[in-house]
Amino acid sequence: MSEKKQTIAVIGGSGGLGSALALRWGQAGYNIIIGSRNAEKAGIAADRLNKLMGLKTARGLSNYEAANTAEIIVLTVPFSNHMAIVEEISVAVQAKIVVDTTVPLVPPKVSRVQLPEGGSVAKQTQEKLGKNVRVVSAFQTISAAHLAEDQQIEGEVLVCGNNVDARTCVISLVEAAGLKGWHAGPIDNSVVSESLTPVLIFLNKRYQIDGSGIRIVGH
Numbered sequence: 001m002s003e004k005k006q007t008i009a010v011i012g013g014s015g016g017l018g019s020a021l022a023l024r025w026g027q028a029g030y031n032i033i034i035g036s037r038n039a040e041k042a043g044i045a046a047d048r049l050n051k052l053m054g055l056k057t058a059r060g061l062s063n064y065e066a067a068n069t070a071e072i073i074v075l076t077v078p079f080s081n082h083m084a085i086v087e088e089i090s091v092a093v094q095a096k097i098v099v100d101t102t103v104p105l106v107p108p109k110v111s112r113v114q115l116p117e118g119g120s121v122a123k124q125t126q127e128k129l130g131k132n133v134r135v136v137s138a139f140q141t142i143s144a145a146h147l148a149e150d151q152q153i154e155g156e157v158l159v160c161g162n163n164v165d166a167r168t169c170v171i172s173l174v175e176a177a178g179l180k181g182w183h184a185g186p187i188d189n190s191v192v193s194e195s196l197t198p199v200l201i202f203l204n205k206r207y208q209i210d211g212s213g214i215r216i217v218g219h
């Protein structure tokens, strides 16, 4: 008998990173809910996802309803609106795992590290949601375009969070998306993942790399 897969709400799942992750997880058998500020837009994104998968398992809901319904909530929204959305879904995510992919990019200087107060977005999320929520940070170093277009991706994912079981769960999600994930320590360490992205953007421009990433070496 096959194990029942969890339900994942992808908040901002109509966007670049969220839609690419939703497709990979949907294809891996997870139940996907696309969350949006606009429930109608969420429904359209879910229909598109179902068409791509050749299934009818994805559905679209408002951000709050998506977070309230799912077991795992993945935040794929811009830094500029991230905290407002965290506040909006706060009650709905209690006792759950929240995966934060947010990079604190402040346009126009997106190839410069600009960390928020407190050091990191994911740490802010953990503080805002409280200890009852297991916040895990991941995917900051993965290009959404590569996720959407490439079969195989060389880049790897640092997974940070204070709860080991939650990190292990998120590493399974990283693997289900076809990537290699690493336990990278507590949520304090997310500052490194969040700082790597502007450096990668700098490298992309300086060396004309189409979506640079990172890989852990050693044996």
Ligand SMILES: NC(=O)c1ccc[n+]([C@@H]2O[C@H](COP(=O)([O-])OP(=O)(O)OC[C@H]3O[C@@H](n4cnc5c(N)ncnc54)[C@H](OP(=O)(O)O)[C@@H]3O)[C@@H](O)[C@H]2O)c1
Pocket (backbone or CB within 6 Å): 011, 012, 013, 014, 015, 016, 017, 018, 035, 036, 037, 038, 041, 042, 075, 076, 077, 078, 079, 080, 081, 101, 102, 103, 104, 105, 139, 140, 141, 142, 143, 144, 145
């Ligand atoms: N793109 C990448 O390659 C990449 C890689 C690693 C990490 N990330 C991180 O992942 C997050 C999402 O990136 P993305 O490129 O997927 O973003 P995006 O496409 O610009 O936006 C994702 C979704 O966020 C929602 N949203 C909520 N508030 C918004 C606002 N004020 N303005 C615009 N959209 C808003 C929108 O969905 P609704 O309108 O449906 O609510 C939108 O479709 C970011 O924090 C980014 O740093 C991105």
